[in-house]
Every structure is written in C-alpha cells, then in structure tokens.
Amino acid sequence: xxxxxxxxxxxxxxxxxxxxxxxxxxxxxxxxxxxxxxxxxxxxxxxxxxxxxxxxxxxxxxxxxxxxxxxxxxxxxxxxxxxxxxxxxxxxxxxxxxxxxxxxxxxxxxxxxxxxxxxxxxxxxxxxxxxxxxxxxxxxxxxxxxxxxxxxxxxxxxxxxxxxxxxxxxxxxxxxxxxxxxxxxxxxxxxxxxxxxxxxxxxxxxxxxxxxxxxxxxxxxxxxxxxxxxxxxxxxxxxxxxxxxxxxxxxxxxxxxxxxxxxxxxxxxxxxxxxxxxxxxxxxxxxxxxxxxxxxxxxxxxxxxxxxxxxxxxxxxxxxxxxxxxxxxxxxxxxxxxxxxxxxxxxxxxxxxxxxxxxxxxxxxxxxxxxxxxxxxxxxxxxxxxxxxxxxxxxxxxxxxxxxxxxxxxxxxxxxxxxxxxxxxxxxxxxxxxxxxxxxxxxxxxx
Numbered sequence: 538x539x540x541x542x543x544x545x546x547x548x549x550x551x552x553x554x555x556x557x558x559x560x561x562x563x564x565x566x567x568x569x570x571x572x573x574x575x576x577x578x579x580x581x582x583x584x585x586x587x588x589x590x591x592x593x594x595x596x597x598x599x600x601x602x603x604x605x606x607x608x609x610x611x612x613x614x615x616x617x618x619x620x621x622x623x624x625x626x627x628x629x630x631x632x633x634x635x636x637x638x639x640x641x642x643x644x645x646x647x648x649x650x651x652x653x654x655x656x657x658x659x660x661x662x663x664x665x666x667x668x669x670x671x672x673x674x675x676x677x678x679x680x681x682x683x684x685x686x687x688x689x690x691x692x693x694x695x696x697x698x699x700x701x702x703x704x705x706x707x708x709x710x711x712x713x714x715x716x717x718x719x720x721x722x723x724x725x726x727x728x729x730x731x732x733x734x735x736x737x738x739x740x741x742x743x744x745x746x747x748x749x750x751x752x753x754x755x756x757x758x759x760x761x762x763x764x765x766x767x768x769x770x771x772x773x774x775x776x777x778x779x780x781x782x783x784x785x786x787x788x789x790x791x792x793x794x795x796x797x798x799x800x801x802x803x804x805x806x807x808x809x810x811x812x813x814x815x816x817x818x819x820x821x822x823x824x825x826x827x828x829x830x831x832x833x834x835x836x837x838x839x840x841x842x843x844x845x846x847x848x849x850x851x852x853x854x855x856x857x858x859x860x861x862x863x864x865x866x867x868x869x870x871x872x873x874x875x876x877x878x879x880x881x882x883x884x885x886x887x888x889x890x891x892x893x894x895x896x897x898x899x900x901x902x903x904x905x906x907x908x909x910x911x912x913x914x915x916x917x918x919x920x921x922x923x924x925x926x927x928x929x930x931x932x933x934x935x936x937x938x939x940x941x942x943x944x945x946x947x948x949x950x951x952x953x954x955x956x957x958x959x960x961x962x963x964x965x966x967x968x969x970x971x972x973x974x975x976x977x978x979x980x981x982x983x984x
Contacts, residue, residue, distance in 0.1 A: 553675035555740040561680035562733035573723035585925035591644035592918030610747040617741035620646035625734025652909035670837035677830040684824035691817035716817035769911040787958040789920020794951040797928035826881020833882035853888030856880040858955040865948040
C-alpha cells in the first residue's frame, strides 16, 4: 500500500530533475551537430528517429514490464545504467554507424522511463491534479540546468586567456564575450552527450532510493494475465480518448518542429535569414521557455479547476501557433524572438502535462504506465517520427536555396498544423464529467 507522505515530494522532484536534465543536455544542439559530422539528411533522420522509434517499441514491451512484471524504480535504475553508458559513448565517436547504434540503445532504454517516472510520481501522490505540476516542475528545472553550463563550455578560452582578465567579474565578461564559432563550436557539442551520460548514471543510482512499488496484476480477479498495452489501446473506443490521442499526434509534430529548427534559426546569421545569436547563448535562450514553464506549473492545478480540460489544452496548442507566428513574421527582431520563448511554459504545461494528468484521472490504475505510454506513443513516438523525418528535408532541401533559408515559409507549416489541432479539440473533445476513479471505472477498458 502506498503511503502518500509529503516527504516523497523531494525525491520525486529530484527524480524528475535528473530525468529531464539527461534529455535537455543533448537534444537542443544535436540538430546542428549531426550535419557538422558529415551525416547526410537520411542519416540524420535515422539518428533522430531513434527516439520516436523507441517510444513506439516501449509502448508494447517496456511499459508492459513496468506495469506487470518489475518494480518501476528497479526498471528505472537498470534503464539509466545501460542507457547512460550508451549516450556517453556518443560523445566519443564521429562515425555514423557507432553513433546511430549507441543512440538507439540509449533511446530504447531512456524513452520508457519518461512514462515510468510519471507512474512513480502518480503512485505516490494523494492529489495528482494539485501535486503533479509541482513535482513535474523538477523536470523543468532539470532541463534548464542542462542548458546553462554550455554557456561556458562553448567559450573560446584561448581568446579569454589572451585578454588577460583582471578579477572574477572581468573574467566572466570576457568568457561571455568570446563564444566559440564555426567548426570549434560544433566540435564542442560532443560534451552535451558526455554530460547527459553522467547524469543518467547518477539517476540510475538515485532510482534505488525511490519509494518502493510493486508491479500490478490485471485488475479482474481470476482473469488470464492481460497485456497492459492492449488494455490501454482498447480505451481508444471512447471518442473523446481517440480525439485527444490524434490531436496529441499533431501537437507532438509541432512541438518537435520547434526543437528541430529553433537552434538553427537562432544561430543562423541575419544575412542568411536567421536571428544571429552567438553559439554559447543558443541553449540558454531556448531554456527561457523552461523558466516560464516553472511559473506555469505553479498555476496548472488552479487553471484546470477554473477552465477545465479542453480549454486548458487549447490554450497550450495555440501557444505553439503564436510562437511560430512570431518566428515567421518577425525574424529580424531578436528581442521578440527571445521574449516569445516564454510561451513554451504554456505549450508544455497546458497541453502535455495536462494530458498526463488527464490519463491518470481517466484510465484504470493497473495499466497506468501503458496508458501513459499510449499517449507517449504520439508525444515521443509517431509525432516525433514525422517531425524528425520531415524537418531535415524541409529545411535543407525545400526552404533553403543558395545557403539562404526561407524561415517564414518553413514556420508556416507548424503554425497551420497547430491551428487545425486547436480547432479539432474545440469541436470534438468532450470528456465525461466523471473520471474512472470517481465513477468506478466509467471509462475503463473492456474485459
């Protein structure tokens, strides 16, 4: 029996911080790093698609084991031990096949842990709608912490030494004023994988200190052991679940367009159509959205109670549309581009975090990891697969001519997709007033 002690919030917060530190360390800069290694667009897509493919595989295998076979915290420790060693290896190779295989191993083991950390958190909460936003905020802080150290990793230290700074303040000023550029900046990106690997190994050890949980057998007494993922998939017979699942696919595509293109957009010179941000400031600027996400997580519980599921999610989707609109129509305004990053908090918390809370409220307890995995199949799987397959092709082959990228045309694609998704949610998403927990399994899977 789980004890809902408030003392668990601290360990759960740290778990989330480390979980998303790992991902946040390597994801934002990999899109510019892979071309620098000489990988073709097809090879880049294969590497980037390791993450969504792992989400799809995890839906049918890893989450089933976490739901029915193994204690989640032990599964988390094993996954981060092996996955951490794999992502660490990515920092020490520039050959396509070793890089691809190491990334694939890391993703196959890392992606299911996103669902599992959610399940561990929900299993140790008394009031998920109120508490999840605060615990999940640890993930936001972890992502931010992963970004800011690279402000100093991407520094031309030879230039700083030559400037002979006097005192700490002058030293910091010289460091920030001398970012790496060109091939040197691209080469330094290998450190993102090394840092991610170290963090993964730390989480592997920390996982063993988390509250103990037991795998849950099928909910029906006397029933033959059932596949948790199949029970979750059967919930798609409910129209409101199906609509949300499909909208989640579109929003995931849009979300991953942001990660695919923003770093490149910020770093591209103004003459070539970009914003012209120095290399050492790209990751910190992209982390502004996570800073805003902290504030958004604080008000998420109150927002859900005031606006309800549908309106909250629609606002989250429209945040994407607004951000890409600024990218498309004000590309030369660095101030506006930087400021609009704060919408990331609304985009993530009001849609994706809300989806996770919705799943916990409406889905049966014995399949929660698989239910989370059902939506991660779209969030981290199919939606990301589409984005990572299409985005390199769009930016390199369709919207770039003579080394100049038509960013306005590029950003109109996700802007239109987000707008359509918001309209679909407004028209067709009508969840029942009662949840599975409150109505004794009102939307539970058929047995």
